[in-house]
Amino acid sequence: EAQVTQNPRYLITVTGKKLTVTCSQNMNHEYMSWYRQDPGLGLRQIYYSMNVEVTDKGDVPEGYKVSRKEKRNFPLILESPSPNQTSLYFCASSSYPQGGRDTQYFGPGTRLTVL
Amino acid sequence: DAKTTQPNSMESNEEEPVHLPCNHSTISGTDYIHWYRQLPSQGPEYVIHGLTSNVNNRMASLAIAEDRKSSTLILHRATLRDAAVYYCILTPSLADNFNKFYFGSGTKLNVKP
Numbered sequence: 001e002a003q004v005t006q007n008p009r010y011l012i013t014v015t016g017k018k019l020t021v022t023c024s025q026n027m028n029h030e031y032m033s034w035y036r037q038d039p040g041l042g043l044r045q046i047y048y049s050m051n052v053e054v055t056d057k058g059d060v061p062e063g064y065k066v067s068r069k070e071k072r073n074f075p076l077i078l079e080s081p082s083p084n085q086t087s088l089y090f091c092a093s094s095s096y097p098q099g100g101r102d103t104q105y106f107g108p109g110t111r112l113t114v115l
Numbered sequence: 116d117a118k119t120t121q122p123n124s125m126e127s128n129e130e131e132p133v134h135l136p137c138n139h140s141t142i143s144g145t146d147y148i149h150w151y152r153q154l155p156s157q158g159p160e161y162v163i164h165g166l167t168s169n170v171n172n173r174m175a176s177l178a179i180a181e182d183r184k185s186s187t188l189i190l191h192r193a194t195l196r197d198a199a200v201y202y203c204i205l206t207p208s209l210a211d212n213f214n215k216f217y218f219g220s221g222t223k224l225n226v227k228p
Binding site for chain 1: 151157158159160161164202215216217218219220221
């Protein structure tokens with residue numbers, strides 16, 4: 001089944017403890033992206049990647065890192081999480097390298113709480 | 116950045132058509148118009164997209180105004196499963212921003228039995 005998977009689905013952590021949220025897709029998509037969703041602010045793009053080793057900032061990249069060493073994986077790294085990064089995170093992928101022209105497939109979400 | 120304006124919420128009766136409007140008066144000539152929806156406790160899912168002409172697929176229809184400053188998502192027969200937040204999104208026209216997506220706050224659709 002074609003899908004985008006994220007792990008973990010739920011995570012509670014403390015300020016400053018490094019964490020990684022993994023994202024994997026099995027559709028051989030070139031474009032991948034991370035979003036955060038907050039009440040009243042909607043979905044905001046954090047980072048995106050057009051292909052392996054090619055990443056760029058979205059709307060709200062501060063406090064986050066990403067890497068794209070393999071086509072199928074696009075982990076989101078929080079080196080020193082803070083409470084304002086408490087949010088619902090979504091990973092997405094798309095077949096077209098310029099993601100805006102094609103359908104994005106979203107993962108199920110990761111709910112992160114930073115205490 | 117081209118932005119969209121949608122009503123915060125709408126209500127519909129089951130099995131009736133629903134017309135969800137979106138205004139995008141600052142749209143550029145090469146911006147695509149995308150619609151996604153987000154069911155409760157799920158990630159967004161693609162509904163439909165278009166550039167200039169009206170589009171139909173198994174889920175919905177997209178009617179685009181001639182001047183492209185507005186569009187309407189049409190659900191032909193609403194079901195309870197269609198209750199969701201619907202997002203109208205434009206992809207930026209600049210080549211170096213083509214990969215960025217800007218989701219607005221969307222329209223929350225409530226479907227009454």
